[in-house]
Amino acid sequence: MASIWEYANPRKFMSTTDVILPWIATLSGIALVAGLAWGFFLTPDDYRQGSTVKIIYLHVPSALMAINGWLMMLVASLIWLVRRHHVSALAARAAAPVGAVMTVIALVTGAIWGQPMWGTWWAWDPRLTSFLILFLFYLGYIALWAAIENDDTAADLTSVLCLVGSVFALLSRYAVNFWNQGLHQGASLSLDKEENVADVFYVPLLVCIAGFVLLFLALVLLRTRTEIRARRMRALMARERMA
Amino acid sequence: MMPDLGKYAGAVLSAYAVSLAIIAVLVLWSLWRARRVKAALEKVEARRHGQG
Amino acid sequence: MKALLLRDLKLAFRAGGGFGLGLAFFLIVVVLVPFAVGPETGLLTRIAPGVLWIGALLACLLSLDRILALDWEDGSLDLIATAPLPLEAAVSVKALAHWLTTGLPLVVAAPMLGVFMSLKPEGYLWLVASLAIGTPALSVIGTFGAALTVGIKRGGLLLSLLVLPLYVPVLIFGAEVARRGAEGLAVGTPLALLGAVTCGTIALLPFASAAVLRVNLR
Numbered sequence: 001m002a003s004i005w006e007y008a009n010p011r012k013f014m015s016t017t018d019v020i021l022p023w024i025a026t027l028s029g030i031a032l033v034a035g036l037a038w039g040f041f042l043t044p045d046d047y048r049q050g051s052t053v054k055i056i057y058l059h060v061p062s063a064l065m066a067i068n069g070w071l072m073m074l075v076a077s078l079i080w081l082v083r084r085h086h087v088s089a090l091a092a093r094a095a096a097p098v099g100a101v102m103t104v105i106a107l108v109t110g111a112i113w114g115q116p117m118w119g120t121w122w123a124w125d126p127r128l129t130s131f132l133i134l135f136l137f138y139l140g141y142i143a144l145w146a147a148i149e150n151d152d153t154a155a156d157l158t159s160v161l162c163l164v165g166s167v168f169a170l171l172s173r174y175a176v177n178f179w180n181q182g183l184h185q186g187a188s189l190s191l192d193k194e195e196n197v198a199d200v201f202y203v204p205l206l207v208c209i210a211g212f213v214l215l216f217l218a219l220v221l222l223r224t225r226t227e228i229r230a231r232r233m234r235a236l237m238a239r240e241r242m243a
Numbered sequence: 244m245m246p247d248l249g250k251y252a253g254a255v256l257s258a259y260a261v262s263l264a265i266i267a268v269l270v271l272w273s274l275w276r277a278r279r280v281k282a283a284l285e286k287v288e289a290r291r292h293g294q295g
Numbered sequence: 296m297k298a299l300l301l302r303d304l305k306l307a308f309r310a311g312g313g314f315g316l317g318l319a320f321f322l323i324v325v326v327l328v329p330f331a332v333g334p335e336t337g338l339l340t341r342i343a344p345g346v347l348w349i350g351a352l353l354a355c356l357l358s359l360d361r362i363l364a365l366d367w368e369d370g371s372l373d374l375i376a377t378a379p380l381p382l383e384a385a386v387s388v389k390a391l392a393h394w395l396t397t398g399l400p401l402v403v404a405a406p407m408l409g410v411f412m413s414l415k416p417e418g419y420l421w422l423v424a425s426l427a428i429g430t431p432a433l434s435v436i437g438t439f440g441a442a443l444t445v446g447i448k449r450g451g452l453l454l455s456l457l458v459l460p461l462y463v464p465v466l467i468f469g470a471e472v473a474r475r476g477a478e479g480l481a482v483g484t485p486l487a488l489l490g491a492v493t494c495g496t497i498a499l500l501p502f503a504s505a506a507v508l509r510v511n512l513r
Contacts, residue, residue: 040259041246051248054255058262101269105262112258116251136460143456147447156510157443161457164439164503168461171492175464178488179471215266219273226277233284236291 008085028214035207061212069099077159089155094223100138303392343412344473398430421476429469
């Protein structure tokens, strides 16, 4: 009986991803090219934001993946803590740099978008600020993995950090909203929120989001394979040293 | 073919350029690292099978 | 539990125990700020609550690695872990000891440093209150960070990187209380939120800290 837990077996994971990774990567490429080209070349300007609205095709998908990347790490960490599947822990480790990069893209495109709109490269808008904090959480997580030699210890510690970090990240989100708007639902400078995104923008945006999701998936699968191999190599070399 | 981006041309183009460049670096780095680790693992395994 | 607490307190007060270093650092930071932003009183008054909060926060951060690293190095941590006292309680006691020797002195010193920052008269009460409520959370969160990095050589910088993002909610609410108090505005909401964060961390984080310590002591 096939169960998803079969893929927790490293060998099964490797053999399965051997087959599906090329497909996912190709699909991702197609979706990204199609979506970005559609959005860039074929959509009109926004009457208020001019051509900068085209940045939405990068900013929104990357921001979504920044958050979802962390959520995926959270789930993978929980699976490690409960079921001790190494592939899960390694997948979390693999996903972190990808999520961090997505956060950077979201921040950079947000800043570039903000310059002509708000007249400043950075504004302590609650949403941008929350992403900056998220980036710091990613950095800490990646740094902790790098600092610990023992694989199992590292997996355990980073998993707990991811859990605690998630709670505090959520808490920070509310704190930051409070900090910048007080109790008043003030005019949000958020660029993507209440834009009733018209259909003409919406469909290419969906394609871009799909492209980014597939890109994230492809990169995480690729990097998890690398982590599995690296772990095996470390184990073999340790055995060599003892022999 | 290039749409008229008006006065925001610089912003839009740089946003696309930077994002795509970052993605390209991430993809290339991931591929490079994958290849490197795979080669190193094969070396270690060959040593092992040579002895075993 | 009391024995552990008294032991930690005694160690802190001994020569080389680090007591007073946090205070000195707090003083130095507050003295440096006017050099950086200029001596104009109006500006200093506006930023006083925030600067004092940051100074206190950084002073807390500095002494975090002392909570556990010394015991780790000489093996006392293993003894503490195998003692009948639950590790969650031991970790809470360590956080308490840190607060008593670092956080509490900062709270007491804050009004004096408020003078240097031209803090508004109404602001003193709320500065002290917010620090009094917030610094225990800083100690508890810091203990979690210390537990994570206890086995890492020269992990001080990593400890800061891990702990500072966790400090953000406490800083936001605490500094907001101090700021609003200084302006004469109502402080109820941030005060309640600060209290909630402190209570939540004290109640729940020791479980995470103990779990992490068990991993490191394996």
